[in-house]
Amino acid sequence: MKGTVGELGEFGLIDKLTSRLTTTPAVRLGPGDDAAVVTAPDGRVVASTDLLIEGRHFRRDWSTAYDVGRKSAAQNLADIAAMGAVPTALLLGLVVPGELPVAWPTELMDGIRDECQVAGAAVVGGDVVRGDSITVAITALGDLRGHDPVTRSGARPGDLVAYTGWLGWSAAGLAVLSRGFRSPRAFVEAHRRPEPPYHAGPAAAGLGATAMTDVSDGLVADLGHIARASDVRIDLRSGLVDIPSQMHDIGQAVGIDPLQWVLTGGEDHAIVATFPPETKLPARWRVIGEVRGHSARAQVTVDGSPWTGTGGWDHFNTGEKEGRTP
Amino acid sequence: MKGTVGELGEFGLIDKLTSRLTTTPAVRLGPGDDAAVVTAPDGRVVASTDLLIEGRHFRRDWSTAYDVGRKSAAQNLADIAAMGAVPTALLLGLVVPGELPVAWPTELMDGIRDECQVAGAAVVGGDVVRGDSITVAITALGDLRGHDPVTRSGARPGDLVAYTGWLGWSAAGLAVLSRGFRSPRAFVEAHRRPEPPYHAGPAAAGLGATAMTDVSDGLVADLGHIARASDVRIDLRSGLVDIPSQMHDIGQAVGIDPLQWVLTGGEDHAIVATFPPETKLPARWRVIGEVRGHSARAQVTVDGSPWTGTGGWDHFNTGEKEGRTP
Numbered sequence: 001m002k003g004t005v006g007e008l009g010e011f012g013l014i015d016k017l018t019s020r021l022t023t024t025p026a027v028r029l030g031p032g033d034d035a036a037v038v039t040a041p042d043g044r045v046v047a048s049t050d051l052l053i054e055g056r057h058f059r060r061d062w063s064t065a066y067d068v069g070r071k072s073a074a075q076n077l078a079d080i081a082a083m084g085a086v087p088t089a090l091l092l093g094l095v096v097p098g099e100l101p102v103a104w105p106t107e108l109m110d111g112i113r114d115e116c117q118v119a120g121a122a123v124v125g126g127d128v129v130r131g132d133s134i135t136v137a138i139t140a141l142g143d144l145r146g147h148d149p150v151t152r153s154g155a156r157p158g159d160l161v162a163y164t165g166w167l168g169w170s171a172a173g174l175a176v177l178s179r180g181f182r183s184p185r186a187f188v189e190a191h192r193r194p195e196p197p198y199h200a201g202p203a204a205a206g207l208g209a210t211a212m213t214d215v216s217d218g219l220v221a222d223l224g225h226i227a228r229a230s231d232v233r234i235d236l237r238s239g240l241v242d243i244p245s246q247m248h249d250i251g252q253a254v255g256i257d258p259l260q261w262v263l264t265g266g267e268d269h270a271i272v273a274t275f276p277p278e279t280k281l282p283a284r285w286r287v288i289g290e291v292r293g294h295s296a297r298a299q300v301t302v303d304g305s306p307w308t309g310t311g312g313w314d315h316f317n318t319g320e321k322e323g324r325t326p
Numbered sequence: 327m328k329g330t331v332g333e334l335g336e337f338g339l340i341d342k343l344t345s346r347l348t349t350t351p352a353v354r355l356g357p358g359d360d361a362a363v364v365t366a367p368d369g370r371v372v373a374s375t376d377l378l379i380e381g382r383h384f385r386r387d388w389s390t391a392y393d394v395g396r397k398s399a400a401q402n403l404a405d406i407a408a409m410g411a412v413p414t415a416l417l418l419g420l421v422v423p424g425e426l427p428v429a430w431p432t433e434l435m436d437g438i439r440d441e442c443q444v445a446g447a448a449v450v451g452g453d454v455v456r457g458d459s460i461t462v463a464i465t466a467l468g469d470l471r472g473h474d475p476v477t478r479s480g481a482r483p484g485d486l487v488a489y490t491g492w493l494g495w496s497a498a499g500l501a502v503l504s505r506g507f508r509s510p511r512a513f514v515e516a517h518r519r520p521e522p523p524y525h526a527g528p529a530a531a532g533l534g535a536t537a538m539t540d541v542s543d544g545l546v547a548d549l550g551h552i553a554r555a556s557d558v559r560i561d562l563r564s565g566l567v568d569i570p571s572q573m574h575d576i577g578q579a580v581g582i583d584p585l586q587w588v589l590t591g592g593e594d595h596a597i598v599a600t601f602p603p604e605t606k607l608p609a610r611w612r613v614i615g616e617v618r619g620h621s622a623r624a625q626v627t628v629d630g631s632p633w634t635g636t637g638g639w640d641h642f643n644t645g646e647k648e649g650r651t652p
Binding site: 039041052057151 | 361539
């Protein structure tokens, strides 16, 4: 695939990108018109937007275009699942420099398409314009299938706190990459291509989850959002969190307590939720704490004490933080 | 309102922006959770995404942040109306440099909010990240209210071609601005803040429109999309197009035939549609041509001949074109 996006032109690039897409029965009208049409059988639609920009959310020397596509889509589709909804569709806004080889957006599109397929969704539309730096703007849509949305504000004292998916793997992988290594592969892969447990979101809604979110900013930070919205304190038990032995090994090699990755590393898009205490959770959910009454002192505690390690992710104040793309 | 977005931080800026929003009964869950929830009573949702970047789609010295907000929202909401749907919701992705004064995104948000109110929609979510240049990524949603979507592919030979709204006003305003003038105000205002006839989209669907689009790339270019998708030729009658006398005056002053603005100027977001020949159109629609059988020679003709002036808008090949933001 030769040439740059500037040589191909906007309409040529859009034709090339849309020609690679697949569809689903939910798509009533796909790309190529003023807007797309997607079924919303529930009578409500769930929608979320995220932006990823080069140098901040991804690096072309660390991730392939395909992986950036997988990750960009995963981040947004996980937001839909974390409401308890089934992802149905995705729209892509893409800013690309004119001198960028056509292969890059093409492989990005393949990654987005394939991640959509994993989640049961399809790319239905988008926009492409030229700009100085690569920016990926994604909007995902989903259907609640009759469930009420599971917001961040329903956690009640006594509820269990549980998660499913992966925690800290992306941060450990980034620590490896940022020190110039390419292995252990499992963690590097987890950084390049998260695997959100999409099915777990609607399943948790069916199990009666009282609050839910995906872990994008870090477990403590994202549970902090739930604690604030629900006016409760969430106490995590560090001994209940799963830290695989390989993650301990990486931690030792780079001089970082792996608990920090698990508690503050985002981007794995695990799903964390609160459930009434009597809930019988499926095997892949892991209980890691409990909801307590409101505390002025701290929103999230670890073994009863405020977590004093590095916190979540703020895109405007990131220079000195550990474990995120600079 | 003092300070820069870098000083305020991502979460602070998001709080400030969302605090200015209004809502509608269609919004079941607004900003602040993993995703928004909006009613979709039709059981299908219409969705469209557009990107605007500084220097290409707007200039801070020519437009206020408020106007950029109005225009960004209008562009997307017009896409929803052009499918025959009623706009319901909008999501905003915003890239802002850290040194940008907080007032700029705040006024942008006000403009987006107010344009949404004109269209009957509300801002329900978004994302804010720091980057080198301002980028506005908007996704709009809408509801078909039981009508089938009016695509670009349904035009049939014999159909009327008609539009409602404004044509060429934005291009005339840009010609004025790019020569250093600030008047006539009506045209400069039209460039800064288009007024798409949102209500006309669903109304046209109700009148039996066979194909429809909004004029974003220019009348000839956008009718070319309909002609290609419908496999027909569209013949415009230049004498039927409305060119106000003031537009003639501007044309004379700057040495440009105003017909060129009307035929190729985009960004006014007029709505143009094809209708069965017996359709009785309301007074604000203006018939400007007729659909003919497929022609290999040209998709759109003006008075029977291919239009030889400048064409539509391709974001990757724009340097030498007349009448668009450089």
